[in-house]
Amino acid sequence: MFKVAKFGGSSVSSAAQFEKVKKIVSSDPSRHIVVISAAGKRSSDDHKLTDLLYLCHAHLTYGVSCNDIFKAICERFIEIRDALHLDYKIEDELENLKAKLNKDISVDYLVSRGEYLTSRLMAEYLGYFFLDASDCIFMNFDGSFDSEKIGSTIKAILKDHPNIVIPGFYGSLPGGKIRVMSRGGSDITGSIAAVAAGADIYENWTDVSGILMADPRIVSNPKPIPRITYAELRELAFMGASVLHEESVQPVKEAGIALNIRNTNIPEDEGTMIVPSIGGEKLSDERFITGIAGRRNFDIITVRKHNMNVNQSLRQALEIFDAYKVNVEHITLGLDSFAVVASAFQIGEGLYNICSELQKTLRASDVQIQEGIALVAAVGRKMSFRPGISGKLFRALGQEGVNIRTIAQGSDELSIILGVDNSQYESAVRVLYDSFAG
Numbered sequence: 001m002f003k004v005a006k007f008g009g010s011s012v013s014s015a016a017q018f019e020k021v022k023k024i025v026s027s028d029p030s031r032h033i034v035v036i037s038a039a040g041k042r043s044s045d046d047h048k049l050t051d052l053l054y055l056c057h058a059h060l061t062y063g064v065s066c067n068d069i070f071k072a073i074c075e076r077f078i079e080i081r082d083a084l085h086l087d088y089k090i091e092d093e094l095e096n097l098k099a100k101l102n103k104d105i106s107v108d109y110l111v112s113r114g115e116y117l118t119s120r121l122m123a124e125y126l127g128y129f130f131l132d133a134s135d136c137i138f139m140n141f142d143g144s145f146d147s148e149k150i151g152s153t154i155k156a157i158l159k160d161h162p163n164i165v166i167p168g169f170y171g172s173l174p175g176g177k178i179r180v181m182s183r184g185g186s187d188i189t190g191s192i193a194a195v196a197a198g199a200d201i202y203e204n205w206t207d208v209s210g211i212l213m214a215d216p217r218i219v220s221n222p223k224p225i226p227r228i229t230y231a232e233l234r235e236l237a238f239m240g241a242s243v244l245h246e247e248s249v250q251p252v253k254e255a256g257i258a259l260n261i262r263n264t265n266i267p268e269d270e271g272t273m274i275v276p277s278i279g280g281e282k283l284s285d286e287r288f289i290t291g292i293a294g295r296r297n298f299d300i301i302t303v304r305k306h307n308m309n310v311n312q313s314l315r316q317a318l319e320i321f322d323a324y325k326v327n328v329e330h331i332t333l334g335l336d337s338f339a340v341v342a343s344a345f346q347i348g349e350g351l352y353n354i355c356s357e358l359q360k361t362l363r364a365s366d367v368q369i370q371e372g373i374a375l376v377a378a379v380g381r382k383m384s385f386r387p388g389i390s391g392k393l394f395r396a397l398g399q400e401g402v403n404i405r406t407i408a409q410g411s412d413e414l415s416i417i418l419g420v421d422n423s424q425y426e427s428a429v430r431v432l433y434d435s436f437a438g
């Protein structure tokens, strides 16, 4: 078994958090690669080191002194080092960095020091070999990764050093310059390192016990999802559930590596295991809805035309939406009508122009708009095997007075998507959760 364990900013925010990481890492000898973020917030009114480093750079750009901010950054590192009784001469590194603080310093280099220095401390604390991301995470100018070179480099290093720490969030460009990824990019580093090492599991340690079945701002104390497929995760994420960024999921998903989201503060929780497929499940094993997600603010535009030529009318309509750069989320089809669901934000000011073009081009007898629609998706791989699921969903919603304005089911029966009034969005999520998950 070979695991890559990535620890996010909150997991390395203080010496006490470092101690938790060490306990986790040393409790399982298969955790051979550890990817580390920059120290994050210790409390809600604290600052992430990455934010402070960006702030330093902004000061330098405008010719304002960043000494106070830089001092606060140095203190964070020294405090962790001293509390853990480490030998690392971080003052030398910080002095060197200070000498380079002028308006010409590369923002990517400066900001990457958050991950670099946090990882140096962690490597010494764990007794793991420190492998700089600039020596193993090779990036192309377009932001993509040189997977082959990354793979051969990491595999070669592992031969001599079976346990390594790699800083997240940055890599090097051809020529060696440092380049950072998008915010939260350490998740991507972890995923790429897992693929490079041919890991069995990519563990993503954070401050929640996995992906929750519903938005905790709507449902109180929703249960975490124990197991989910990558396909289900994509549906939930698309419908608004806040999960890992697609860019960090893609590499391990493609390589067929399982991704386990875990909580550094409650390591005994098993978190959420995301897998390519789940075989041999009995329908009675678990709940048949994996998760519920949704988004507000959609419009439904309904077009009616007597004796409609469906293919032609849909083609014309899609061209119009395309011209206004509006992505069509769903289409429902009737004999002499169809309805298009799209984000009100994307439609924006174009609403009346889109409707008038639909009316003219399609020679429609009627075009109607329903605004303020929320979409709620019930996602579950087991729904496809169960007759009567939709009936149950609708009965539960009907009993609570939630009026369903539109319905769509994915062709792979992985999700049922319901359109309700924005004002009934939260009730719909709660009813679905209480009826099928609670």
Ligand code: ASP
Pocket: 008, 009, 037, 038, 048, 050, 051, 114, 168, 169, 182, 183, 184, 185, 186, 187
């Ligand atoms: N430290 C970086 C950020 O705050 C990257 C990461 O934490 O993943 O965005």
